[in-house]
Amino acid sequence: MSSSIALHDKTLSELAQGLEAGEYTSRELTEAFLARIERLDGELNSYITLCREEALRDADAADARRAAGNAAALTGVPMAIKDIFCTEGVRTSCGSKMLDNFVSPYDAAVIEKLKAEGVVILGKTNLDEFAMGSSNENSHYGAVRNPWDLSAVPGGSSGGSAAAVAAGLAPAALGTDTGGSIRQPAAFCGITGLKPTYGRVSRYGMIAYASSLDQGGPMARSAEDCARLMNVIAGADPRDSTSVVRGVPDYVEGLDYNLKGLKIGLPKEYFGEGLSEEVEASVRAAIKVFEDAGASVQEISLPHTHLAIPTYYVIAPAEASSNLSRYDGVRFGHRCNDPQDLEDLYKRTREEGFGDEVKRRIIIGTHTLSEGFFDAYYIKAQKVRRLIRQDFLDAFDQVDVLMGPAAPTPAFDLGAHKDPLSMYLQDLYTIAINLAGIPGISVPAGLAGKRPVGLQILGPHFGEQTLLGVAHQFQQITDWHRQRPEFGQEQA
Amino acid sequence: MQWEVVIGLEVHAQLATQSKIFSGSSTTYGAEPNTQASAVDLGLPGTLPVLNEQAVAMAVRFGLAVNAAVAGRSVFERKNYFYPDLPKGYQTSQMDQPIVGPGELEILLEDGTRKSIRIHHAHLEEDAGKSLHEDFQGMTGIDLNRAGTPLLEIVSEPDMRSAKEAVAYVKAIHAIVTYLGISDGNMAEGSLRCDVNVSVRPKGQEAFGTRAEIKNVNSFRFIERAIHFEVERQIELIEDGGKVVQETRLYDPDADETRSMRTKEEANDYRYFPCPDLLPVEVDEAYIEHLRQTLPELPAEKRARFESELGLSAYDAGVLSASREMADFFEEVKDVCGDAKQAANWVQGELTGRLNKENLDIAVSPVSAAQLGGLIKRIVDETINGKAAKQVFAALWDGEGENADEIIESRGLKQVTDTGAIEAVVDQVIADNPAQVTQYQEAEPDKRGKMIGFFVGQVMKASRGTANPQQVNKVLKDKLDSLS
Numbered sequence: 011m012s013s014s015i016a017l018h019d020k021t022l023s024e025l026a027q028g029l030e031a032g033e034y035t036s037r038e039l040t041e042a043f044l045a046r047i048e049r050l051d052g053e054l055n056s057y058i059t060l061c062r063e064e065a066l067r068d069a070d071a072a073d074a075r076r077a078a079g080n081a082a083a084l085t086g087v088p089m090a091i092k093d094i095f096c097t098e099g100v101r102t103s104c105g106s107k108m109l110d111n112f113v114s115p116y117d118a119a120v121i122e123k124l125k126a127e128g129v130v131i132l133g134k135t136n137l138d139e140f141a142m143g144s145s146n147e148n149s150h151y152g153a154v155r156n157p158w159d160l161s162a163v164p165g166g167s168s169g170g171s172a173a174a175v176a177a178g179l180a181p182a183a184l185g186t187d188t189g190g191s192i193r194q195p196a197a198f199c200g201i202t203g204l205k206p207t208y209g210r211v212s213r214y215g216m217i218a219y220a221s222s223l224d225q226g227g228p229m230a231r232s233a234e235d236c237a238r239l240m241n242v243i244a245g246a247d248p249r250d251s252t253s254v255v256r257g258v259p260d261y262v263e264g265l266d267y268n269l270k271g272l273k274i275g276l277p278k279e280y281f282g283e284g285l286s287e288e289v290e291a292s293v294r295a296a297i298k299v300f301e302d303a304g305a306s307v308q309e310i311s312l313p314h315t316h317l318a319i320p321t322y323y324v325i326a327p328a329e330a331s332s333n334l335s336r337y338d339g340v341r342f343g344h345r346c347n348d349p350q351d352l353e354d355l356y357k358r359t360r361e362e363g364f365g366d367e368v369k370r371r372i373i374i375g376t377h378t379l380s381e382g383f384f385d386a387y388y389i390k391a392q393k394v395r396r397l398i399r400q401d402f403l404d405a406f407d408q409v410d411v412l413m414g415p416a417a418p419t420p421a422f423d424l425g426a427h428k429d430p431l432s433m434y435l436q437d438l439y440t441i442a443i444n445l446a447g448i449p450g451i452s453v454p455a456g457l458a459g460k461r462p463v464g465l466q467i468l469g470p471h472f473g474e475q476t477l478l479g480v481a482h483q484f485q486q487i488t489d490w491h492r493q494r495p496e497f498g499q500e501q502a
Numbered sequence: 503m504q505w506e507v508v509i510g511l512e513v514h515a516q517l518a519t520q521s522k523i524f525s526g527s528s529t530t531y532g533a534e535p536n537t538q539a540s541a542v543d544l545g546l547p548g549t550l551p552v553l554n555e556q557a558v559a560m561a562v563r564f565g566l567a568v569n570a571a572v573a574g575r576s577v578f579e580r581k582n583y584f585y586p587d588l589p590k591g592y593q594t595s596q597m598d599q600p601i602v603g604p605g606e607l608e609i610l611l612e613d614g615t616r617k618s619i620r621i622h623h624a625h626l627e628e629d630a631g632k633s634l635h636e637d638f639q640g641m642t643g644i645d646l647n648r649a650g651t652p653l654l655e656i657v658s659e660p661d662m663r664s665a666k667e668a669v670a671y672v673k674a675i676h677a678i679v680t681y682l683g684i685s686d687g688n689m690a691e692g693s694l695r696c697d698v699n700v701s702v703r704p705k706g707q708e709a710f711g712t713r714a715e716i717k718n719v720n721s722f723r724f725i726e727r728a729i730h731f732e733v734e735r736q737i738e739l740i741e742d743g744g745k746v747v748q749e750t751r752l753y754d755p756d757a758d759e760t761r762s763m764r765t766k767e768e769a770n771d772y773r774y775f776p777c778p779d780l781l782p783v784e785v786d787e788a789y790i791e792h793l794r795q796t797l798p799e800l801p802a803e804k805r806a807r808f809e810s811e812l813g814l815s816a817y818d819a820g821v822l823s824a825s826r827e828m829a830d831f832f833e834e835v836k837d838v839c840g841d842a843k844q845a846a847n848w849v850q851g852e853l854t855g856r857l858n859k860e861n862l863d864i865a866v867s868p869v870s871a872a873q874l875g876g877l878i879k880r881i882v883d884e885t886i887n888g889k890a891a892k893q894v895f896a897a898l899w900d901g902e903g904e905n906a907d908e909i910i911e912s913r914g915l916k917q918v919t920d921t922g923a924i925e926a927v928v929d930q931v932i933a934d935n936p937a938q939v940t941q942y943q944e945a946e947p948d949k950r951g952k953m954i955g956f957f958v959g960q961v962m963k964a965s966r967g968t969a970n971p972q973q974v975n976k977v978l979k980d981k982l983d984s985l986s
Contacts, residue, residue, distance in 0.1 A: 096548045109547065116541055118548055215548040221778035250550050251781050329778055332580050335591020336545040340644065356584055379582070379773035388775060 017042050018178030019494055022087055022235040025181055029076065029086045036076070036086030040069035040130050043088050047132065047179045050498050053160065056174040058093045058151045059101050060133040072128045084238060085128030090180035092171045093134035094141055095226070096215040097121050104217045105139040105149040105167075108337045108344045108363035118215020119250065120184060120226055120243045127242045132180055136170030139365045140334065141188055141219040143167050144436040145427065146195070148367040153424055156198060157497040159460045162421040165195030171229050172199035177498050182230035182239060186216060188223045189322055190416075190440025193452035196229055197416035197464020200454045202481065202491060203229040204236045207471050208447035209254035211240075212247030218333040220326035221252075223444040232491050233453065233481035237261035240474060259475050267479025270304035273409040279315035280414035280439050292456025292463035293415045299487055300413075300480075310409060312401040317394050318442035319434060324378050324391035325445070330368075331375025337363060370430060399446040406470040411480055415439055416452040416464035443468060451477045454490035462493075503741070504705035507733050508713075509668045509698065510660035513675050514653050515685040516629070516693040517560045523628050523652035524551030524594065531691050535634070535645035543650045545589035550779050553578075557652040558783060560684035561601045561626050562793050564654060567678050567800055568621050570605025572790050578626075578780045581772040587631035587644050595655075597774050600625035601783060602654075607678070608802055609670040610820040619671050620659035627653050654684070660699065660710065665729035669722050672696060673824060677801045681826045695720040700732045701746070711736070712746040716753050716760055728753035732760050804829055812842035821850055827864050831871045838875020841882045848878055852895055869898045877906035889967045890915040919970045921977070924961075927969065928977050931960045932985075942982055954978055 017025070017039065028034055044062055051057050065088065072086035096102045096114035098121075103109045117125065124131070138148040146154040146169025154169040156162040157177035164173040168185030172195035175183050185192040187205035196203025204227045211226050218224060228239035241262060246255040274297065281290065301307055339345035339359030346362055349355035364372070378387035405412060418438055427433040443450045448471055455465035465484075469477045485491050522529055525542035542549045565572040577599040580592040602624035609617050631649035633642050656675060662668045676694060679685040687694045701713035714736070716728050731753075736746050751760040799807070801823045808819035822832045828849070836845040853874060857864060877894050880886045886894065894909045903909040910916055918924060932939055935957070942953050954975070961974045 096546075102547065104547065112547065114546070114548075116546070213548075214550050217547040218779075249552060251552055251779065328775060332582050332592055332773070332775070335582060335584065336547070336589060338584060338586075338591060340586050341544055341589060342546065352586065376773065379775055381771045381773075384773070384775070 021231045022182045025087050036069040036072040040065050040088050055154050056170040057133045058136050065130050068130045082127045088130040088132045090135045090174045090183040092185050094217045105137040107150045119212035119247045138167035141167040142367050156421050158495040165198035167191040169195045175201045185229045186226045188219050190437045193416045193440050196452040198421035200462030202453050204451045207449045212250045212253045214249040220329040233478050237478045264475035264479045265482040269483050272305035274307045275310035275409035275412045277310050277312045284418045286419045288458035289415045289463050296455040296465045310405045314397045321391045321394045322441045324387045327371040327375030328379050331372045395445045402446045412468040416466040420458040420461035449474045453481045505702045506705045508660045508701045509662035511658045512697040513656045515679045517652040519556045522650035523554050523557045539646035563682050565602035568605035568607050571603035576601040576783045578777045579774045580777045587633050595627035596625035609674045614817045619661045622657045624656040665726045669726050689720050702736045714751050716751050818846045834871035835875040839878035844878045873898050887917050917970050918968045927964050
């Protein structure tokens with residue numbers, strides 16, 4: 011790669027190469043990103059907490075390690091972390107007033123792994139409170155703007171991570187995806203984001219929203235970068251019983267994928283009413299690229315797709331209502347002033363600490379789990395969930411991957427969705443994937459005016475290697491992932 | 503009207519695992535508050551539970567011991583409610599699919615009758631923490647050392663018909679869990695506590711009456727008293743035209759009464775659902791079989807063996823097998839002395855009497871099994887008689903010697919069996935009590951047997967209890983009869 015590309019536009023892989031070649035030190039790299047964040051993030055609001063001191067300390071340690079000759083592949087590269095992963099000694103707010111004062115005494119499993127690799131953590135990125143939202147407008151720390159168009163949302167809930175990577179305020183970031191929260195903001199911000207198979211990456215230390223759906227994963231500028239990050243963060247963890255004991259392949263090796271003979275399925279339900287013409291045009295053009303490279307395409311049906319959103323909005327709030335019970339003002343986090351009694355402590359602490367969307371989902375979840383409604387909602391939703399999963403299993407009997415849009419429209423304007431229900435429909439193409447537990451990746455595949463479009467590629471359980479390989483090959487042919495927003499460029 | 507009492511019990515047995523059910527924290531009792539509470543026990547954001555396999559093994563062993571169906575697949579659920587000492591806002595428990603299915607347990611009543619009590623199921627769950635109200639003026643302190651301690655909740659069918667049966671049942675549970683070594687059964691420390699469901703119904707009626715649940719009763723005596731009080735309360739209430747309301751009550755041992763815990767019944771909706779952080783627990787046949795092989799001899803088997811092999815009465819066998827400590831103690835005494843019946847008599851008689859009097863557990867008995875066995879051995883081989891033996895026992899209790907032989911020696915308690923020596927004492931006693939001799943001679947022969955007791959007493963007194971009582975009897979009889 012040409013060294014004429016500004017540091018902040020390089021991919022993680024390129025930065026690692028530069029470190030290895032001695033073109034710059036981790037401290038220089040880290041300082042450059044910190045300076046850029048301090049200069050530009052006022053407009054974006056992509057970070058909640060900047061870890062300046064810790065980052066420089068870790069950068070120096072990385073440089074020393076490299077000098078000593080025992081650097082790992084990503085030692086010294088900086089990245090950002092969605093503020094839902096616990097980081098020792100640093101505030102972990104989860105975008106909520108409830109945890110505004112929470113400094114975690116421990117590192118999440120993935121943070122431990124990144125630190126062991128020698129990755130430098132620049133800071134903690136903004137998100138919808140407790141990962142509940144599709145626009146990043148539900149954060150206690152304010153909305154995030156989309157660097158491609160400052161009047162647009164970056165998507166959610168990992169909106170801060172997506173905006174930071176797109177704007178060159180971090181070369182890569184960690185996100186989490188419960189109903190599309192990695193893939194949809196990746197699509198809106200023109201970056202690559204992978205939601206791994208449920209159980210592939212440890213959830214330990216990742217603040218729970220809906221435990222059976224939550225999955226952490228990489229957000230970066232390329233599929234290759236996602237593969238490099240997956241090589242670090244994937245694998246079973248004895249502290250997370252739902253993480254799967256299964257060998258981790260080398261995802262970077264899997265990038266060398268031959269598209270000839272690849273069988274692509276197009277779920278017809280993902281190309282129906284509500285899909286914007288611009289998005290459809292970009293996605294179909296992208297699929298044409300694969301066909302030209304020797305892949306075959308067939309239409310597939312996922313007949314229970316229309317049930318995914320209602321099913322999700324029974325299961326996710328049910329689990330959330332229980333997971334968020336621990337925020338009671340007793341042991342950590344926000345506590346109301348001068349509680350009159352125990353009941354008052356609970357009520358006012360939670361009234362003050364949670365935002366509207368979180369309260370809305372707690373109430374929905376409490377209702378669907380309550381006596382008399384449990385069978386009609388929760389049990390029924392679990393049955394439908396099995397049908398949705400089976401749709402995908404059946405599809406992957408016929409094809410290698412499924413392709414479609416990541417979201418029905420490009421990024422929408424801030425404040426566009428006043429009604430929570432219309433916002434929920436944003437996740438039409440991403441939610442079923444979480445219910446089924448399969449992996450999905452979103453890659454940049456075009457622009458609708460100033461706003462990016464994402465192509466979503468889905469694979470069978472533990473098919474990340476194929477997804478990353480297929481996405482990487484697409485990025486060898488196209489350069490959508492190389493496009494950068496104007497934001498911040500003149501100040502490079 | 504004749505009333506029938508119906509009782510069902512939920513016994514919570516704290517499992518004797520090294521660490522908590524979902525974290526690596528220690529479970530040792532009595533540590534400084536919050537020193538045994540990790541990030542997981544505190545419910546810190548992002549923490550996840552990991553099931554302790556030891557707790558599963560213990561639950562399965564219990565299931566096997568009560569002939570229950572062990573579930574190949576059981577599921578942990580969340581029971582959601584707010585309480586300051588419940589860190590996560592839910593208790594992880596099992597409801598729909600518990601690990602231990604229906605089983606049964608035989609109980610032994612004091613009159614020797616036996617009855618089978620059905621066990622509905624037993625499930626694993628985590629304990630909550632403790633709220634401390636005393637040490638903080640106007641505030642409440644929370645100690646989470648106990649939070650996450652594994653509990654096995656054993657739920658009976660409503661098969662008990664009296665307080666005595668309920669106590670016998672809890673004792674039987676206590677015996678099983680301590681035999682298995684899965685709980686220390688220490689009721690004072692709360693390792694074994696129970697909720698008692700009590701209702702009454704007219705004799706002959708099939709439908710159950712409305713029940714009241716008495717929470718957290720933690721001693722055999724309190725269980726009995728609480729039930730007595732509650733039964734009387736309910737009968738009086740109904741006979742006065744009132745109605746029993748379904749409610750949770752608390753037993754106050756100081757006032758010896760049960761009280762309603764809540765003035766109005768709160769509708770509790772725990773919103774149970776399967777815990778998404780824990781996989782279903784799968785135990786296969788091979789694992790169950792492996793645990794079955796490692797089961798110790800259980801109370802029922804032990805009782806049967808005590809009866810058939812050692813020739814003990816059903817009652818003795820029942821008492822001596824009721825706890826593992828008691829059974830182990832008895833067996834050691836028996837092995838040392840070689841006489842099961844004498845061992846049984848001494849353990850249940852002199853030893854238990856003294857232990858009860860001083861409120862001591864057999865585990866800390868001042869007289870060890872080896873010492874008691876050594877003492878009985880000397881009775882069996884006629885070195886000492888029963889009277890001297892009681893002195894030796896008292897001396898051992900007070901720690902006056904290492905073993906019975908030492909005390910027999912130092913106190914000169916060896917039984918005198920030399921006929922000449924006994925005859926000399928007998929002659930002296932006859933010479934000293936002419937009036938009684940005359941009485942004896944004038945008595946009808948069938949009254950004489952009784953009168954001879956006086957002379958025996960005198961002889962024993964004169965010999966400081968060391969004379970062989972049988973010999974004394976014989977010599978006295980011969981001499982007195984020959985005088986007439």
